[in-house]
Amino acid sequence: MSPKEILKVENVEKRFGGLKALNKVNLSVYENEILGLVGPNGSGKTTLINVISGIYKPDAGKIYFFGKRIDGIATYKLAHLGINRTFQIPKPFHGLTVRENVEVAALYSGKQCLKSFFKHLKNFKFMEKGYCNIEDDVQTAISIVGLDKLQDKQATQLNTSEQKLLGLARALATKPKLLLVDEIAAGLNQEETDKIAEILQTLVKKSISIIVVEHLMHFIHKITSRVVVMDSGSPIFEGTLEQAANDKRVVEVFLGG
Amino acid sequence: MELFFYALISGILYGIFFALVGIGLNLIFGVMRMVNLAHGDFIMLGAFGAWLAYSKLNMNPLLAIPIEIFIFMIIGFGVYYAFVPRLSKSRDPEMLSFILFFGIAQIIEALAIFAFGNNQKSIPFSTLGKGSISILSQSIPFSWVVSAAISLLMIGFVYYYLYFTRTGYATRAIMSSPEEASSVGIDVSKISAFAMGIGLSLAAIAGVLAPFMIGSIDPSIGASLTTTSFAIVVIGSLGKPIGTILGGIIYGLAMMFMQTYLASWTNLVPYVILILILLVKPSGLLGKKVRNA
Amino acid sequence: MLTSVAVPIAQEHKMLLFDPTGTSAKFFSPHNPYLVLTSLPTSGVWPTVLADFLISHKINKVAVIYSANDFNQSQAETLKSKLEAAKIKPVYYHAVPTDTSNYTVLIRTIEATHPKALIEFGYPTNDIAFLQNLQASGAKFNMVFTIFPGQQLALIEKNVGTKALEYTYTYPTPPLLVYNKVNYGMPMSEFEKIYTQTTKRPVDFLTVAGYNAGLIIQKTLATSKEFNQLALRNAINTFSGKLFTLNGLFKINNEGAQIGEFLPVGQFQPTKTGIVLHVVYPQNIATGKPIYPAP
């Protein structure tokens, strides 16, 4: 029995002015896998992540998530559906504490809370416990990434690696089924990288599929079962990293042949 | 039909003057990404400078221009070094500078009331030359023609400075990207301080002409001049000083035609233009991305 | 706008409020007996004599330009309805925003309607800008009327110059208008002497209005038998219509609005040393003849 396909990208295109950042991209992600997305700078990896997570609308093509069309859907709705991401450069809510950062995401949208906002406003009960009770989700997400001790700190006070972990915790708090991780290991030391690799591997066991965009090959090698290589906006290879290393076109692209 | 031509010609002259009114605001925005909300108040100060020259020193008010350029260059440097470097490091420089300059505007207005009182001040139009001049068989007040000519000359200087001098090149480099300008060895803060000085000087020069174009002056005229300048600058594209000429002329024509045909609605002109432009074509005309929702 | 705020305060605290120069008819209502206007009738009444002047001199093409505010619009509307009652329809009748400071194009537009008289109702700012622009435009009108040269001559003259005022019309008010029949307080000549001696400043209309308010309050306190607010108000009724001060007749209606004064029409006429304001209408108090059309 072949593994279940959860994300299917079909002929997706994205242009910025005259530049084709994505050109007929086709891609699938299966249940319980970590897919590595590699390629030189400007090959369209981050653009693809932005398109899948709804930050950009694709100019053409379709994207399916569990068989449902999701291209062009607003980012926050994708978060409700179960697609979430981290950013290459961490963008925490600076003025809020670590816990509050995660809490926002754990509202699982703000959608439920907006509803209860009106309901509770009506009944004057909006201060009660039980209204959006998400405390457990918040704590789980924070402890997965190991930020428990820092949860009362302001996000600005964290260092880069902690901010990246916070971004991961925030994404996890929305209980995603697909997680898009954009260059999370860049700029971190070996120890920090290993820790993140470990976290990502535990997530897969909790049946979260992951796309990892990364330049660090040992990181990709350690955690992925399959890679897609991109160049000039299109995938040029799909397979294991070992196979990629022997592929003529891939070698050309990376060595600037 | 005669009225139409009169409105057309006076609208263009009025508009050229208003291009000068807006251009300093645009230059400062282009270089520092800060909205000088005290712009109109610097114009007001320039106007009082001309009034002092005329009524206290018996000078031709136009002679105040070189003196004011000197004074406002110094003020510009002072304002820059006192506030901008510190603000640039803060979390939201655009918003904080906006509020800060609003505070400066209040201070200037209050001080101007102490210095000059609340009453209207004016300079007889005849100091710029008596009578009127015939353009396309329409007789236009001579003072308007002189003011528009000086405005055009000043805008010409700005153009020359930006496109034909070394500091001008550096200024334009900072406008397109301060980081890259700094990485190729441009002293960003020095050039920016200079741009602040030029911006305020241009406001002051517009102020010298204001008693002839706008009419009588008093310390409270700053606020509406700031909004009008902002409207003009936005029409012509923020961050591109030369586009301001277009904005000024559109504004001038709209005002004059409105006064001719629908006088009581005249005041709506700058506000409606501003809102329409911001809503219909914000990204195209601003040269700056709108907030992503 | 302090007055508009003061109206409910007076009403709420049941305190009698003397208003030295009010303008708006809106302030006065039968519900509120706590307001007394001591000088200048409400602005809607101001142009009554002006309208008579225009009608009696058969000036039948009138252009009216006014600033869009309560004070000016009420005058414009009174003038218009009086003229229309005499079958004169203004050839130009438009409002401009109160902060209009440039009338050049407007003057050109009005010129195109060829009026025999141009009436501009505005605040001092408007009058200054208007007179200045009029002079610069070179346009000629047989008659030009503005409000404030008659009240704040020094300010206007300083800003527009003497030349721009020649042959223009206005509402003369004290001290430019002198009432000889004074039965309470100082007459103008004496007041002018003492005021300039003490303060070293010239007398203008606002000074007179302030002094006049003082006189009314003094008379009220002297007349009232009891010291409570309504008694004071009733005391005023006993001398309303009988008191002549340097500001003319003091008379209020039952809502407290001043109705004793009226505003005549005056014209600035050039002399060898400058200009002089002659009252030219109504005839019974006229000090000179109007020079119409202006040369």
Place this chain on the structure above:
Amino acid sequence: MRKKNIRLIIGIILILVMTALFALLPKIYNNNFLLFNIMLYIALAEGLNLIYGFTGYLPFGYVGFFGIGAYSASLLILLLHVGVVPAILLGGVAASIVGIILTPLLRLSGAYFAIANLAASQAIYYIISNPHLENITQGPYGIMLSSVYDATASYNAMLIVMFFAFMLVLFFRQSRFGLSLMAIREDSITASVAGVNVVLARTIAWLLSAFVAGLCGGVFAWYTSVFYPETVFSLNISIFAIVFVLFGGAATLIGPLIGTVILYGMYNFIGISTPQYFQLIYGLLIVMLIMFLPNGVVSLFKKVKDYVP
């Protein structure tokens, strides 16, 4: 007990104390006009806080909503003979409707939004005061509501509006809805990635903020009973509210309260007779605040900041 809950209790006590204070003060202090104005500015500052403090949008034209509220309520009373209280509520609704029309402005960033909003309020003012609309709005003649004048009832209405504004801010401060708004303020893209419906949340804050200003306008119209367009569209109203919020500290319940009580009190001592002194002082205050204390007086209480309501 969690800090947040302690903060909630402090907030509720504060609101009750303030409300009781303003309910009782007229019995011992007879300048009702001053008390009314303090309540009015507290409510306006708290209303502005909803949008500025929690989303970062600075509504320079906030007075536009105030004026709309004043005019809508008055015209409903005068032309359609609606009862005073429903008219005031509808005044708030009218302000929110104008808010809906202006929602596209929320697409603009910082300074552009502020100036566009200012322009909008000026445009509304010039439309309402235009002589051509005299038959409806009475144009420059302004409004006279003396037929329904009631000093005590309108004072109490202001008290209720102030209480309402307090409750809204407390709700924003304590609830997760408020938290999502602050997340949007910090970074709207991340907020939408975190699942917050940025546009909806922001719009709700905007409309509630407009609603509060509209209510204030309606009650002001009732209390003052005679006013001109320039009275209720005076830019100073926006400016006061903004400065009070900045001074006290945005995004808190107590900040705008502190700002209003201190600065409006100061205004009454020196500002009414010599406004230029006050203008100079608050100009200097703004400059100093932005340079040295951008988060207002409240940020001085660093140690106990988690308990500041």
